[in-house]
Each structure stands twice: as structure tokens, then as C-alpha cells.
Amino acid sequence: MKKTLTLLLACALVMSLSAACGSSTAAPTTRPAASSDWTPGAGYAGKYDPSNVLTISWVTQGDRPVDPDSAITKAIEEMFNLKIDYVYLQRAEQAQLLNIKLAAGDIPDVWRPAGNAGYRELIPQGVLAEINMDLLQEVAPTFYAGALDLYAEFGNVFEFLKDDGKLYALPVYEINSSYMLMTVWRDDWLKNVGIDKIPETVEEAEAAFYKFVNDDPDQNGQNDTFAFSGHGINHFLYAYGGPGMNNVIRDGKVTRVVLEPEHKQGMAKIVQFYADGLIDPEFHTGENRGQNWPLSIPFFNGVIGYTAGHMFYHLNPPLAEGANGGAFYEGFLDLQPDGSWDFGKPLKGPWPEVISPRWGIVPGGNNMVYGVNMTEEKQVRLLQIIERQMTDWDVFLLLDSGIEGIHYSTSVNDKNQTIYSSLLNREDQYQPGNRTEGFTYVHGIARDFVIRQDISNYDFAEKYFTPKAMGAIPYTNPIFGTLEEEIRDISAALGTRYDEVRNLFITGQRAFNDTEWDAFITELKTLGIEKYLEAAQEWYDANK
Numbered sequence: 290m291k292k293t294l295t296l297l298l299a300c301a302l303v304m305s306l307s308a309a310c311g312s313s314t315a316a317p318t319t320r321p322a323a324s325s326d327w328t329p330g331a332g333y334a335g336k337y338d339p340s341n342v343l344t345i346s347w348v349t350q351g352d353r354p355v356d357p358d359s360a361i362t363k364a365i366e367e368m369f370n371l372k373i374d375y376v377y378l379q380r381a382e383q384a385q386l387l388n389i390k391l392a393a394g395d396i397p398d399v400w401r402p403a404g405n406a407g408y409r410e411l412i413p414q415g416v417l418a419e420i421n422m423d424l425l426q427e428v429a430p431t432f433y434a435g436a437l438d439l440y441a442e443f444g445n446v447f448e449f450l451k452d453d454g455k456l457y458a459l460p461v462y463e464i465n466s467s468y469m470l471m472t473v474w475r476d477d478w479l480k481n482v483g484i485d486k487i488p489e490t491v492e493e494a495e496a497a498f499y500k501f502v503n504d505d506p507d508q509n510g511q512n513d514t515f516a517f518s519g520h521g522i523n524h525f526l527y528a529y530g531g532p533g534m535n536n537v538i539r540d541g542k543v544t545r546v547v548l549e550p551e552h553k554q555g556m557a558k559i560v561q562f563y564a565d566g567l568i569d570p571e572f573h574t575g576e577n578r579g580q581n582w583p584l585s586i587p588f589f590n591g592v593i594g595y596t597a598g599h600m601f602y603h604l605n606p607p608l609a610e611g612a613n614g615g616a617f618y619e620g621f622l623d624l625q626p627d628g629s630w631d632f633g634k635p636l637k638g639p640w641p642e643v644i645s646p647r648w649g650i651v652p653g654g655n656n657m658v659y660g661v662n663m664t665e666e667k668q669v670r671l672l673q674i675i676e677r678q679m680t681d682w683d684v685f686l687l688l689d690s691g692i693e694g695i696h697y698s699t700s701v702n703d704k705n706q707t708i709y710s711s712l713l714n715r716e717d718q719y720q721p722g723n724r725t726e727g728f729t730y731v732h733g734i735a736r737d738f739v740i741r742q743d744i745s746n747y748d749f750a751e752k753y754f755t756p757k758a759m760g761a762i763p764y765t766n767p768i769f770g771t772l773e774e775e776i777r778d779i780s781a782a783l784g785t786r787y788d789e790v791r792n793l794f795i796t797g798q799r800a801f802n803d804t805e806w807d808a809f810i811t812e813l814k815t816l817g818i819e820k821y822l823e824a825a826q827e828w829y830d831a832n833k
């Protein structure tokens with residue numbers, strides 16, 4: 290969400306709190322100082338003088354190099370007695386370029402591997418520093434406890450990340466991924482066809498879908514609307530367990546939804562809907578039609594009345610004075626100024642629970658790792674920074690949002706909450722050196738601070754996008770640690786073939802009947818689906 294507030298207004302509002310307005314290029318006067326009361330002593334922190342200036346090399350993740358002289362870099366270096374040596378690798382090729390560096394023995398101090406699989410591949414290469422658990426618990430106790438707490442539903446996150454009893458990564462908690470994806474209905478269309486409540490069951494949804502096609506929901510006298518497109522297919526199927534390639538744990542057994550009887554029922558519905566003209570015939574081309582992915586072009590064009598898969602920050606109306614709404618909110622408003630939509634409900638269907646997807650907060654996402662050449666002193670220093678980030682709001686704000694007057698302005702809303710509004714355009718916000726991502730990558734563990742920093746947006750998320758608000762159990766695709774290359778290849782082949790055959794079934798190019806479905810399942814077995822599930826089960830049993 291692009292948040293802009295005029296500097297003038299922001300300054301007027303903060304005048305009573307700060308005298309800094311106008312001096313927008315000066316370093317912040319309230320910046321916390323580095324600890325100056327250090328004396329040699331017991332423990333890891335007592336071994337290293339925090340006034341020693343340390344150089345750390347840090348692989349950034351933006352789309353362009355970081356300015357090493359940026360105001361925030363200078364502030365961080367001064368506060369923590371660091372010299373930051375930014376390593377920029379072109380983003381599209383970051384993994385390959387990093388591998389070349391690692392192979393040449395040029396190992397950075399800090400980076401984020403690509404997901405759990407990328408992390409596990411690095412361990413046997415010997416390029417990662419082992420993270421000393423005693424040191425971690427002594428120097429960063431708030432971070433340690435916070436990570437355990439946030440990932441509690443998955444067990445001990447540090448044990449999950451270990452390999453052969455050794456820890457090589459710090460968990461990164463993606464707070465946004467804890468919120469569920471939303472479905473959306475044209476509520477004006479529902480009213481126009483005589484339906485006065487948002488559908489909650491597959492039967493109610495089906496009735497609305499037929500009326501969206503047959504009863505002229507846009508009241509233009511023409512038969513020119515469909516019920517839904519590609520996103521609608523996937524989300525309707527969650528009432529039947531979900532899209533076929535999703536992994537699920539059922540009674541302790543790892544399976545794929547395609548193998549479950551409910552999925553076949555759901556596919557039968559979709560096939561029927563397509564045959565009856567309910568589904569946008571261009572569903573397979575992507576609802577965003579080549580534009581930004583959260584945009585549903587057929588929904589914006591008034592062609593369909595049901596879509597799904599959006600995050601809270603795509604759907605929000607303007608949440609602060611002068612702010613814009615989310616991309617979906619604004620995109621719809623542009624093209625359908627007289628139309629309206631409302632949040633949907635995850636549909637109740639044959640699957641035993643009402644489920645709805647979220648990206649997921651499974652451990653093993655893009656963790657933060659330290660290079661093998663990282664000294665113990667550097668580990669202590671970086672963990673001290675992390676601990677300050679977890680416990681000191683001013684430090685968190687500096688690392689996460691930058692410097693007031695340069696990177697953000699503040700105002701107070703009608704609930705007397707402080708609103709932090711970026712003064713940068715979106716592209717610049719995401720450049721390290723203009724931090725919003727969090728200098729140490731693990732900022733998400735400071736969940737309360739993350740929320741406080743963007744209170745309007747998270748109030749909105751908490752109100753509508755939680756399991757409680759949506760009345761559904763969140764579905765997260767489980768991760769199965771280190772699966773061998775052969776197993777990963779099987780998974781990729783299954784996904785490709787599933788998509789092809791699914792589309793043939795939906796469009797009627799392949800007859801959807803018991804014989805053809807059984808043949809399809811047999812083909813998936815030939816491609817190795819059972820071998821995949823066996824490997825996943827083995828991991829799950831050992832790590833659940």
C-alpha cells in the first residue's frame with residue numbers, strides 16, 4: 290500500500306512531540322546510543338568490547354545496489370560500531386551468482402537462502418556458520434523466546450532448522466503470511482439476482498454462480514457475464530480439500546488432495562460449471578492478464594462476480610488521510626466506480642473442515658544465515674543488534690522504517706494511534722539502506738513492533754483476515770525439509786502434468802468419468818506420486 294501524507298500535515302501533527310521538522314537531512318536526535326557500560330566479564334557478551342568496529346558483508350535483496358553512504362546505513366554503523374559491506378547480486382540471478390561466489394570461497398557474512406530447500410542445500414557445502422545455541426540464548430533471549438512462541442504450532446522451530454543436531458539459520462517470521470487469503474463477491478450482483486446474503490456453503494455459492502450467468506446480474510440486458518475465473522476455481526475447490534497438488538496431513542498420513550475422494554467431487558462440479566458456461570473461458574491465462582498479480586482483470590471489467598486469493602493489503606480501503614487503498618481496491622474502483630464488492634466466506638462443503646489458504650508461516654521459509662567465516666565476535670554483535678531490535682522500539686523503528694523526516698513521517702489518527710507514513714515511493718522503500726524490510730531480516734519475530742509500525746493496516750488485517758474472523762481453519766502447504774533431488778523432480782513433474790490434465794477435464798477436451806479419472810490417477814502413480822509421499826511421510830514422522 291502506498292502511504293503518503295503531506296509532510297506539511299505530518300509536521301503540524303508532530304510539532305508538539307518533536308522539534309525535528311524542517312531538519313529533514315539531519316540524523317535523528319533521539320537515536321539510541323550504543324551500550325557504553327561494557328566491561329569484560331562472564332558469558333559471550335563479556336568477551337567482546339562492543340566499541341570494536343567490525344566489518345560485516347551482507348547480501349542485500351533489493352532490485353538495485355544499496356548506497357553505502359545512505360543516512361540509515363550511517364546511523365546503523367555509528368550506533369553499532371559496524372562497517373557494512375553491502376554485497377549486491379542481481380536479483381533475478383541471485384541464487385546462481387551467490388553459488389559462484391560460494392564456490393570460489395568468497396563467503397559473505399549474512400544472507401538469506403532461497404527457502405527451506407535452498408538452506409538445506411547449503412549445509413553440506415560447509416559454507417554456513419554453526420550458530421551456537423548457548424550464545425544465542427544468552428545474547429538474544431527475547432528473540433529466542435519470541436521465535437519459539439510464534440512457531441509453537443509447528444513444534445520447536447530451532448530443532449526444525451537443525452541438521453544433524455546443529456543450527457545454521459535464524460528463523461524469519463513473515464507476519465503477513467499468518468493472515469489468510471480472502472474471497473470476494475460482487476454484492477451488488479448478488480442483490481440484483483435476489484440474493485441478500487454472502488454465500489457460505491457450496492450449495493449457496495452454486496445457486497449464485499448460475500444466477501450470475503443466467504439472470505443478468507449487471508442488468509444491462511445482455512448475456513455477458515460469468516461466475517468466476519481461475520482464482521475462483523482454486524478457492525471453490527477448498528470446500529473439497531483444495532487444489533489437487535496441495536499436500537495435506539490426514540489422520541497422520543501425508544497425502545495429496547488429488548488422491549482424496551472429495552477432490553474428485555469438487556472437480557465434477559467445476560467440469561459441470563464450465564460445461565454450463567459459468568467459468569470465464571480464458572481462466573487458464575491468469576486473472577491478472579499479465580498485469581500485477583493481485584489484479585483480477587475480468588472482475589474489474591465486470592465480467593465475473595467471484596474471485597479470491599488476495600491479501601489484506603490488496604483489499605483495504607484508504608486507512609489514513611491521504612492514503613490510497615490496496616491495489617485490488619483501487620483497481621476495481623477505477624473501472625467500476627458504481628459497482629461494489631464484499632468479503633466472502635470460505636465455503637462449507639464435503640471436506641470435514643471449513644478451510645481457507647494462507648501463504649503460511651511454516652518454519653523454513655527464507656531464513657537468515659551466517660557465513661562460515663563469521664567470527665564469534667561478529668555473531669555476538671549481530672545477535673546483540675537483533676536483541677535490541679526485539680526490545681527497544683526506537684532501535685526497531687530505525688532498522689525497520691529509517692529516520693523520521695527522511696524515510697517516514699508520523700501523524701496521529703482518531704484513535705490516538707501513531708501512524709508512520711513512508712516518505713518514499715514504493716520502489717525506494719524496499720531498498721536496503723531505506724529499510725522497511727528490517728536490517729537484520731528477522732524483524733518479524735518482534736511481531737508487536739511490526740504491528741505498531743503499521744497499525745492501521747494490521748488493525749484491518751486482524752478485523753477480517755484471521756481464522757476467527759473468517760470462521761475457517763487456515764490451510765498451509767506443509768514443508769518437508771530436505772527432499773532429495775529425485776523427489777523434488779517428481780514433485781515438479783506431477784505439478785506440470787496435473788495442470789495440463791486438469792484443464793483438459795475442465796474444458797471437456799477429456800471426458801470426465803470414472804474410467805478417465807482412474808487412468809489419470811494411475812498416470813500420477815507412474816510419475817512417482819507414491820514415492821514422493823513416502824519421502825514426505827518419512828520427513829514428517831521424523832520432524833512433526
Ligand SMILES: [Ca+2]
Pocket residue numbers: 505506507508509510511512513514
Ligand atoms: Ca448482463
